[in-house]
Amino acid sequence: xxxxxxKYALNLQKIMESGQCFRPVNLKNxxxxxxxxxxxxxxxxESDFDIFVSCGREEWDDxxxxxxxxxxxxxxxxxxxxxxxxxxxxxxxxxxxxxLRQDPFEMLISFILSQxxxxxxxxxxxxxxxxxxxxxxxxxxxxxxxxxxxxxxxxEHAGTEGLLSCGLGYRAPxxxxxxxxxxxxxxxxxxxxxxxxxxxFQLLCTVHGVGEKVACCVMLFAYGRYExxxxxxxxxxxxxxxxxGEAPFSSWRGAGxxxxxxxxYALKHKEEFVK
DNA sequence: CGCCAGGCAAAAG
DNA sequence: CTTTTGCATGGC
Numbered sequence: 460x461x462x463x464x465x466k467y468a469l470n471l472q473k474i475m476e477s478g479q480c481f482r483p484v485n486l487k488n489x490x491x492x493x494x495x496x497x498x499x500x501x502x503x504x505e506s507d508f509d510i511f512v513s514c515g516r517e518e519w520d521d522x523x524x525x526x527x528x529x530x531x532x533x534x535x536x537x538x539x540x541x542x543x544x545x546x547x548x549x550x551x552x553x554x555x556x557x558x559l560r561q562d563p564f565e566m567l568i569s570f571i572l573s574q575x576x577x578x579x580x581x582x583x584x585x586x587x588x589x590x591x592x593x594x595x596x597x598x599x600x601x602x603x604x605x606x607x608x609x610x611x612x613x614x615e616h617a618g619t620e621g622l623l624s625c626g627l628g629y630r631a632p633x634x635x636x637x638x639x640x641x642x643x644x645x646x647x648x649x650x651x652x653x654x655x656x657x658x659x660f661q662l663l664c665t666v667h668g669v670g671e672k673v674a675c676c677v678m679l680f681a682y683g684r685y686e687x688x689x690x691x692x693x694x695x696x697x698x699x700x701x702x703x704g705e706a707p708f709s710s711w712r713g714a715g716x717x718x719x720x721x722x723x724y725a726l727k728h729k730e731e732f733v734k
Numbered sequence: 735c736g737c738c739a740g741g742c743a744a745a746a747g
Numbered sequence: 748c749t750t751t752t753g754c755a756t757g758g759c
Contacts, residue, residue, distance in 0.1 A: 478740060574741040580757045581740080628755030633742085670742050691740040722740080 460503065460511035463519060467534075468507040469527060470555025477556050477723045479680050481569055481582045482589070482608070492602070495526045496562050499598055499605055507555045513599075527557045528683070533716060540711040545701045549724040556723055558716050559680060563648040565608040566681035567637055567666070570673040572630045580626070587625035592617050614638035633668025640666065656684050679715040687715045693725050694718065696732040 471491045475483045483493045486501075493500045500523060501513035512519060524530065537550045568588075573581045585608075592613040593606035614622070615638040622631035640646040646666065651659055659682065663674040675689035688694075688708050698706045708714045708721075725732045 570740080571742095573739095575739055575754080576741095576756080577739040577758060579739095579759090583757070623755085626756060628757090629753090630742090630755085668742065672741060676740075689740070693740065726740095 460501075460513060461515065461519075462505075462509065462511050465508045465510065465529065467529060467532060468555040469510065469529065469557060470507055471502060471504050471510070473553060473556045473723065474527075474559065476726070477553070477719060478578055478726060479676075479719065480559055480561060481578075481585045486602075492605070493523075493526075494605065494607065495522060497594075497596070497607055498522055499596065501598075501602065526560055528560060529557070531557075531716075533557075533713075536711075536713040536716060540713075540717060541707065543702075543707065545697075546717060546721065549720040550717070552727075553720040553723045556719060558683075558685070558719055560683050561681050562608065563651070563677065563681040564611060564641055566677045567641075567648070567663070567669070567673075568608075568614065568634055570676040570680075571633050571637060571666070571668045572627050573676075574630065574668070574673065584626045588614070588622075591621065591625065611638045611642035615642045630668060633666075636667045637669075652682065656686065659684070660687075675715075685713045685715045688718050689715075693722055693732070697721050697725050700732055 471483075472485065474480070475485060475491070483491060485491055489503050491502050491504070493502070498518070503511040505511065512523070514523065534550070537546065540546070569581070569585055572584055576584070588609055589606040592609035594610070596605050596607060598605055614634060619631045619635055622634055627634060637646075641648060646662075651662055654662060656678065659678060660674050663669050663677055664671070672689050672691055675687045678684035678687040679689060690706075694706070698704060708718050711717055
């Protein structure tokens, strides 16, 4: 394990619980496991500014720094916005959260199947998909075998029946359609990187089962579009309770990042927000 | 058992 | 164009 000193606060537990990722785990021996594409990282947290990682310095700099968005000063974003009392409290409470830059296909599928599911149920469904259709990888740390998120071809060939057996329900055809389009090259998630926000949004919405909210999640969590602000039931509750029904987020720079603090705060204070 | 879940597409008004 | 409705299944 190599020790890394961080420029900005990073908190693995908060990231794991912030609803933007579904596969990272706390292994309960003080170690966390993150998966980014075909790379696997084990880490142990000493403080918000010191972690031990299983990779070398080179891989950390090349792969994980951008995954954890560690060149971005989130506190500066907060100060630059038209800050509200609640935003300040939420940023304080959630300090160490990072908006991860995750694999586009994984995000597309994950958020398509997330609709009308609780976060624990989303995790269960995704793990089943990985166990059945993901490539098995042996880790060097004697941590056993890990399954990667399935490739588009694997989900395409899983068939609606296979997807149904992972608990996808009525979303199975949506996932199949998306996997097929990516697998056939009809939808190029790599070229989508070069589209501006508006074109990217419209492209994502052409996928069956992708609406405004899912498209925003993919833009924010896979493509680093930090002005993208997914609006779901939790955000609507926050707007009602704390902003008198009118969301000021959309005008903030880095609104997607700041909104993530609000979302995390609400998730961890359910009593306060559930009607 | 009943209720709800990081919504969406299709139908109806 | 805006509003309503049906949706499969797991977690609690």
